[in-house]
Amino acid sequence: MNVVIFGLGALLMLVMALRATRARRALVNRGEKVTARVSGTIQTREGVSLALEFTTPAGNTRRLPYPLPRKAKGFEQGSEVTLYYDPDHPEKVYIEGDRAVLGAEIIYYVLAALLLVLGLVLMGM
Secondary structure, rough: HHHHHHHHHHHHHHHHHHHHHHHHHHHHOOOOEEEEEOOOOOOOOOEEEEEEEEEEOOOOOOEEEOOOEOOOOOOOHHHHHHHEEEEEEEEEEEEEEOOHHHHHHHHHHHHHHHHHHHHHHHOOO
């Protein structure tokens, strides 16, 4: 029974990893790429977020929240970042090189591999 649980856990982690990677890549490949300026922080339902201001290709000024990375190095007020966003769903954003996003993807893949190995070890016993 434990083998099944580890196998399902590995499958779940792999699905989450692939979903996160696909969402990020979709934004990078099909989203709008703009240079945004960190204009400060704002309070959102999820907590403190960066306020990112940019001009759309149509010439409109937009301001979007972005979850404040734990290590906000390089995200000081006034700094510029490369931002990818979905114009139809502006809540879907990705800052190029955000280590928190990339780290989460890596953790999902590592957990999937670890659970798979543990399941295989249990099968061998």
